[in-house]
Amino acid sequence: MPASTELTARGLPPPAWEVQTLPATQWQTFYAAVLNAFHENEPAEATALWSSLTEPQRCSVVRDEGAIVGTAGIFSFRMTVPGNRLVETAGVSMVSVQPTHRRRGVLSALMRHQLESLHRQGEPLAILTASEAPIYGRFGYGIGARQLILDVQSRRVALAAPATGDVALTLEDPHKALAACEDLYARQVTGRPGMLTRATGWEHLPLLDPQSRHDGSYPLECVVARVDGEVAGYARYTVTVDWSRQNTAQGTVRLRDIEADNPRVYAALWRFLLETDLTSRVIAPNRPVDDPFLHLVSDVRHCTPTVLDSLYVRVIDAPVALAARSYAAQIDIVLEIEDAQAPWNQGRWRLTGDRTGAICTRTHDAPDLSLDASALGSAYLGGTTLTELAAAGRICAHRPDTLTTAATAFTSPVAPWLPHSFCRSLLPRL
Known part of the structure; x- marks a missing residue:
């Protein structure tokens, strides 16, 4: 739901929350708010490590009468994209809202501020792992990679x-x-x-x-x-x-x-x-x-393979991100992107590329494919095909032959995967 139409539990529009940069001296208070929102305690050795890794200048807070009620942080990474290229990527983490301030627009304010800041700073991609799957699609994030869980009965294989x-x-x-x-x-x-x-x-x-x-x-x-x-x-x-x-x-x-x-x-x-x-x-x-x-x-039946969502991808700057990767086959299409949260991406873009590289420029030509920011994020790393998304109604193909060609071009020969955790939780729950 757009922030302008969100309602609080009392049926009133949410307040216009101010998002502030975290002063470095207040990191402990910031982190305590994160732990409280996730209902967790943490050993001192873990807190010390996260303190050394955190970039306070990339952390944002929302306050209510001086108390931190919302948090969001960014880690600076480089991520591999199709074509074996490394691209500057913002790792979004430590996103939290205090239980007393749920459904009052705090998260929306933080995420809008973060998108605008990343655009100004020139980072073309943002990624995160979600504690709750339904949250981030409304901010333009799509499932870009999945993870396989194996539970192997080792004496039977x-x-x-x-x-x-x-x-x-x-x-x-x-x-x-x-x-x-x-x-x-x-x-x-x-x-x-x-x-x-x-x-x-x-x-x-x-x-x-x-x-x-x-x-x-x-x-x-x-x-x-x-x-x-x-x-x-x-x-x-x-x-x-x-x-x-x-x-x-x-x-x-x-x-x-x-x-x-x-x-x-x-x-x-x-x-x-x-x-x-x-x-x-x-x-x-x-x-x-x-x-x-x-x-x-x-015998894979004794391995109980389970697939879950893992890495969520947000394309911050569509022409830069699309030109940063290569494509498995020659491609020349016009994408019409719907992106209300990042209006600079909104509109039509001609993408031309192959295995050696790509260019992406704004155009007024008729679109071949129409999709929103979340679908673009899902397809970006090549783990979710454009044909899958079209079958789910997430992409509109104005010319079916173009969909097949584009789907082939967007694929990756190996599945995308995130082994390097940057989630605040210590480890996956085993």
Whole structure:
């Protein structure tokens, strides 16, 4: 519902909230408001890390009689888009409204302010992960990437894997192995849309392992794979062992993250996880939807694959963002974009491009496709096809042949995926 027609619980128009930049000295108060809105406590080590990562000048607040009642923050990233290109991207996080101020226009004020600020600053893309799925579509965000959750009954499956005899595995301290693991992660970033470069400090986030979240599990472990002495893969995980069933161990491996340079190493790491002593289950809460594991495992029915929404994408500057990526096939179409929240995107744009690059300019020509900002965000990384969106009524194809051509051009050879969390919550709930 547009802000101008929103009503409060009392049936009155919401007040015109003023959005302010957060003074750096008030970060603790800001963060306390975020934790309160999400009904969470947090260990001191996590708060200290988020304090070091936060960019106060990119945090916004809404106050009521001096108290912070709404928050929003931005992290500065570069994200891979189709064509293996890195694009400046705003990572939206720490968005909250206090329970006393729900449905009074606070969120709308914050999101409008954020869109306008990003446009002025010249960032073409914004991304977020949503605590509640229905919220952000009305601000032009679309589901740009999904995540695969695997719950593998490891004693009931095997791997049809390539030979892994030259892969050496060692257990190492996660902190001591961090630099080598980060080098490997950095090598993977440009290979898949949705992946983010990690600026200094962010490498510590996957290692957060507070005792309060162990739930009886052994602390974070790291297995490192080497080929000819060089690090070629790693997996970080925790193990929980359950002896309650007649003194028979029924342990669970909870995979934090896994990266590998080649299929042999990836298979070797998965075999290690599946064959961990005293365990019968491996949970992987965040894998790409085209994870090769699905083609390595003997029986996918014992893996309970579940797909959920993950990364939401907002195109801030349509011509810049569309020209920043490449296209899987030659494309020359006119897009008519509806974008009331970002009126600078509104109108018709001619997009011309191929695998080498693209240009996007304003035009008065008749449109081939009409779509809104949310549909554009969903299609941008290539994980949701234009034909899917058209079938759902989210895109109007004025010429059906153009839809097919454009859908092919917008696709990505690998599914977009976000392994690098920037959500304030410590970890996915496993």
